[in-house]
Amino acid sequence: MNSSSPDRPAVVVRGLSAGYPGVSALEGVNLQLGRGRITALVGANGSGKSTLFAAMLGLLPPRTGSVRLFGQAPAKARRRNAVSFVPQHEQIDTTFPITVEQVVMMGRYTHMGFIRRARSADREAVAEALARTGLSQYRRRSIGELSGGQRKRTFVARAIAQQAELMLLDEPFAGVDRSSERLITELLHQLAAAGTTMLISTHHLEGVHQLADEVILLHRRVLAAGAPEDVLTDEQLARAFGASLS
Numbered sequence: 422m423n424s425s426s427p428d429r430p431a432v433v434v435r436g437l438s439a440g441y442p443g444v445s446a447l448e449g450v451n452l453q454l455g456r457g458r459i460t461a462l463v464g465a466n467g468s469g470k471s472t473l474f475a476a477m478l479g480l481l482p483p484r485t486g487s488v489r490l491f492g493q494a495p496a497k498a499r500r501r502n503a504v505s506f507v508p509q510h511e512q513i514d515t516t517f518p519i520t521v522e523q524v525v526m527m528g529r530y531t532h533m534g535f536i537r538r539a540r541s542a543d544r545e546a547v548a549e550a551l552a553r554t555g556l557s558q559y560r561r562r563s564i565g566e567l568s569g570g571q572r573k574r575t576f577v578a579r580a581i582a583q584q585a586e587l588m589l590l591d592e593p594f595a596g597v598d599r600s601s602e603r604l605i606t607e608l609l610h611q612l613a614a615a616g617t618t619m620l621i622s623t624h625h626l627e628g629v630h631q632l633a634d635e636v637i638l639l640h641r642r643v644l645a646a647g648a649p650e651d652v653l654t655d656e657q658l659a660r661a662f663g664a665s666l667s
């Protein structure tokens with residue numbers, strides 16, 4: 422069985438420790454994500470969720486341990502367009518003069534050559550992603566003129582247009598209205614049914630049972646992982662949200 426076998430996990434993280442000068446954000450993290458599965462990443466503020474995404478994207482080198490995406494190092498997996506990322510709201514510069522359609526087209530850059538000329542397949546993928554996220558009529562709008570939910574949908578549309586096998590979503594439900602939340606949840610289920618693997622960080626615990634096949638409870642280390650009903654118990658949540666990070 423090679424690393425591209427459908428039976429192999431999409432993501433394998435082993436003994437991962439990572440952080441910043443003077444900060445140990447992740448310690449000895451082990452996890453696996455099954456192909457076509459939706460996994461929710463749950464943890465208190467500062468528990469290391471965004472750091473885990475950065476390590477999985479190859480943006481933060483491990484201090485110890487390893488991350489393998491489809492058997493490859495993150496940078497290599499990204500070069501072959503296997504990973505897309507939906508950032509947190511705060512990571513987006515809304516003053517940048519760029520339209521919804523241009524943001525979504527960015528999801529196609531890795532499909533284009535060095536010159537980045539959009540072909541009909543790129544334009545079709547962008548039009549489809551805009552339609553699936555209900556944004557077709559906003560395509561010429563600047564992202565600074567959108568509501569929080571519309572802006573989040575724009576970045577989900579960019580990830581859809583990229584057609585990657587693995588999607589990482591950092592707080593896709595933060596600051597979005599109920600209708601955007603329902604639309605995004607439904608879309609993520611459709612993508613998973615088509616084989617996309619997803620890791621989704623969320624503070625929105627009530628929605629996790631409807632959203633995810635599995636949950637990882639993070640508190641610098643993995644406190645628990647498994648089915649939502651096994652992981653989201655009062656006792657485990659108290660450990661994750663009640664404990665200090667020292």
Ligand SMILES: Nc1ncnc2c1ncn2[C@@H]1O[C@H](COP(=O)(O)OP(=O)(O)OP(=O)(O)O)[C@@H](O)[C@H]1O
Nearest residue numbers: 441442444446464465466467468469470471472473
């Ligand atoms: N660029 C950075 N430089 C220094 N410390 C950082 C940096 N980014 C995060 N940290 C620290 O690393 C730890 C983990 O932060 P991280 O952002 O990964 O947590 P999080 O679970 O995503 O939090 P939140 O839910 O608030 O987004 C925290 O102690 C945080 O203060």
